[in-house]
Amino acid sequence: MQMTGAEVMVRCLAEEGVSTVFGYPGGAILPFYDALRESEIQHILVAHEQGAAHAADGFARASGKVGVCIATSGPGATNLITGLATAFLDSIPVVAITGQVPTVMIGRDAFQEVDITGIAMPITKHNFLVKDPAHLAQTLRLAFQMAKTGRPGPVLVDVPRDVQTALVDYQEAVLPPVVEDEPTSEEIAAAIEAISKAERPVMLIGGGVISADAEYDAMHLCEKLHIPVVSTLMGLGAISAYRSLFLGMTGLHGHERANNAVKEADLILAVGTRFNDRVTGERKTYNENKVIIHLDIDPAELDKNIFSTLGISANMNKTLQLIEAGSEPHDLSGWWERIESWPSMDEDFGDEEAPEFFKALNPVIKDKDYIITTDVGQHQMWAAQHLRIQFARQWITSGGLGTMGFGLPAAMGAQLARPKSRVISLSGDGGFKMTGSELFTIASYKLPVTAIVFNNSGLGMIRQLQTVQFAKRFTACEFPGYVDFVKYGEAFGVKGEHVTTPEELAKAVEKAMELDEPYIIEVTVNPKNMVLPMVMPGAGIGDYVKFKE
Amino acid sequence: MEQILSILVRNQPGVLMRVSGMFSRRGFNIDSLAVGITQNPEFSRMTVTMKADELTIVQVCKQLEKLVEVESVKVLPPKASAKRSMVMVKVHAGEKRLELLRLADVFRAHAVDVTGESLTFLATGVDDKLNAFVEVMRPYGILEMVQTGLVALERGDTHMSVEKSRYEWPNASGTKSVGV
Numbered sequence: 001m002q003m004t005g006a007e008v009m010v011r012c013l014a015e016e017g018v019s020t021v022f023g024y025p026g027g028a029i030l031p032f033y034d035a036l037r038e039s040e041i042q043h044i045l046v047a048h049e050q051g052a053a054h055a056a057d058g059f060a061r062a063s064g065k066v067g068v069c070i071a072t073s074g075p076g077a078t079n080l081i082t083g084l085a086t087a088f089l090d091s092i093p094v095v096a097i098t099g100q101v102p103t104v105m106i107g108r109d110a111f112q113e114v115d116i117t118g119i120a121m122p123i124t125k126h127n128f129l130v131k132d133p134a135h136l137a138q139t140l141r142l143a144f145q146m147a148k149t150g151r152p153g154p155v156l157v158d159v160p161r162d163v164q165t166a167l168v169d170y171q172e173a174v175l176p177p178v179v180e181d182e183p184t185s186e187e188i189a190a191a192i193e194a195i196s197k198a199e200r201p202v203m204l205i206g207g208g209v210i211s212a213d214a215e216y217d218a219m220h221l222c223e224k225l226h227i228p229v230v231s232t233l234m235g236l237g238a239i240s241a242y243r244s245l246f247l248g249m250t251g252l253h254g255h256e257r258a259n260n261a262v263k264e265a266d267l268i269l270a271v272g273t274r275f276n277d278r279v280t281g282e283r284k285t286y287n288e289n290k291v292i293i294h295l296d297i298d299p300a301e302l303d304k305n306i307f308s309t310l311g312i313s314a315n316m317n318k319t320l321q322l323i324e325a326g327s328e329p330h331d332l333s334g335w336w337e338r339i340e341s342w343p344s345m346d347e348d349f350g351d352e353e354a355p356e357f358f359k360a361l362n363p364v365i366k367d368k369d370y371i372i373t374t375d376v377g378q379h380q381m382w383a384a385q386h387l388r389i390q391f392a393r394q395w396i397t398s399g400g401l402g403t404m405g406f407g408l409p410a411a412m413g414a415q416l417a418r419p420k421s422r423v424i425s426l427s428g429d430g431g432f433k434m435t436g437s438e439l440f441t442i443a444s445y446k447l448p449v450t451a452i453v454f455n456n457s458g459l460g461m462i463r464q465l466q467t468v469q470f471a472k473r474f475t476a477c478e479f480p481g482y483v484d485f486v487k488y489g490e491a492f493g494v495k496g497e498h499v500t501t502p503e504e505l506a507k508a509v510e511k512a513m514e515l516d517e518p519y520i521i522e523v524t525v526n527p528k529n530m531v532l533p534m535v536m537p538g539a540g541i542g543d544y545v546k547f548k549e
Numbered sequence: 550m551e552q553i554l555s556i557l558v559r560n561q562p563g564v565l566m567r568v569s570g571m572f573s574r575r576g577f578n579i580d581s582l583a584v585g586i587t588q589n590p591e592f593s594r595m596t597v598t599m600k601a602d603e604l605t606i607v608q609v610c611k612q613l614e615k616l617v618e619v620e621s622v623k624v625l626p627p628k629a630s631a632k633r634s635m636v637m638v639k640v641h642a643g644e645k646r647l648e649l650l651r652l653a654d655v656f657r658a659h660a661v662d663v664t665g666e667s668l669t670f671l672a673t674g675v676d677d678k679l680n681a682f683v684e685v686m687r688p689y690g691i692l693e694m695v696q697t698g699l700v701a702l703e704r705g706d707t708h709m710s711v712e713k714s715r716y717e718w719p720n721a722s723g724t725k726s727v728g729v
Contacts, residue, residue, distance in 0.1 A: 121567060122574050126617045129562070138719035145716065146617060175717050300611035303604070 006035035012140035022052035026072020029099030031164035053083020058413030074112030089400025093152035125153030133166035198267035207234030208272020212316035241388035248345035354529035358386035360502035375407035375431030378460035405434030443492035489520035496520030583698035641690035
């Protein structure tokens, strides 16, 4: 069937079952927009392309499907970059489609021309510049396949304007599947034996468990063997925080019990985690006197940051199921006694006030189909420490890149991916100012996102780092002016309220969850609050900074 | 220690940048690089030399294999591989033309250009020999020189090949995918 390249692009999106795309038009992508007009695919017109990339990312994290964002050439494409890097660092399947100047103009520094495939190279799993219209369909299919198979990640497809207008032959097609390796029987036997000999085992769960949809397999394994479980920031929700086996989050702001367990463990079964420096602290001592079994779909992660005793790069579900089937529980009561002697994640490390806001939300969100998105900074860490996340894909946060401004546009994407769920976006006032313009988009499309802004009139995490690392020489951490975020919401027709106490916050969120429209809640927070416990980057896990402001 | 990596890649625009970008991005240093097309024009072969210990070279291989356009990677055994690089040296000859030609003969270097003032020699071999040749030429006055990266193939019947790509790449002859 003859059709234009633009029509082929839209057909390919339909082939992949894409229901929603996030984008912003421009000259070089207009043929695609013209073809999109005729399709069933919902286009969300964002306020800024960065919002489109984060929304596609949030869509993917909430649903497990590939998120799609669209931008034009030049500035449109470069505005996607932070969003694509965010998705890359957290291994999220996103396909970005960008317009490009016509092929004959490429290399002439044409208006709105930029080498976006060159720019995006280190922050995408792969990218394509389609110069031949005949390759367009297959390239788009390949882009989706690469984004979602193996270790997921963002893929960018750059399509020159003349390729979009060229007439090409289109035939619907499916690519042969990419088959994941299965673990060998030797690998499984070695894992089973090591676990059976461990006296102090810990299971460390990362975001890879969620992207592999392996949370039930992981849970069945640790429950059968009664192994304590800790999670990275990215793994939160893979196992419910209310389960007794769950000790908490490990890492530089991790829970005491979780970090101590990692420190004293004689075996770590690390599942879908890449041992990021925020998880391990000092790398050299992390695996001392420990057997490390590392399961990850990406073989390059094995022995990259932490050397493992046994590394298995294979289908996660199958690997966990086989280990479970071959393992028998053994007595770990001594280990559990030791673990329970440490403060649980419900016990306070310090006497900061800010965590109370997050604890107050737990009764409101418990057992509910609510999705929590966060921005980056103190509120993100407080949320990770004090919210009790129960389900995979309930917790959406920028872990690897640490992108301020991620939370609100990601919430927009998550809400569109799961219209029956309710999305609560948590931000600080700093991050909210970066991409808060997407509240306009949320309001325009009447998405029932509740945006909570923790306002300490500054950059709390910067203040905290300057307290610890720069002897309280504060600089650039306080905003010189004040913003009333409720009034900001009003400008877009979004209702909201100010709260100052945890009780008020809980009531406000309860109320917002009853509404079928966006809502904004501004929470006043004392800037002196610290995120505790805290391990300095490079210090051993469990070696907490001892200070009190 | 010096390692020789042989990398089969898809012969596509940008692939050199992706491979070299991986090295620089992850803090690995390339000592030499040679790229050329193979018997199958769909694939190019890169030969990279670098200094790396055993653990690092394993990580380099895994990071290379992660690039979707890389089809196969092998660390070549240094003793069981045929290795060559090539150098061209343009040297001031003056009155010493015969002396230079005799010296070049010791290194089995050939004169590829002769003028009244200069001689250009081409020598092939491994680094030690080529370095020695350059040092011998240096006192006469090297006007310019150019060197290729090392190319190498494992000795014996073993050979790297691509049986099946991970992905169905689009190509000029249309799609290979199964119609539905």
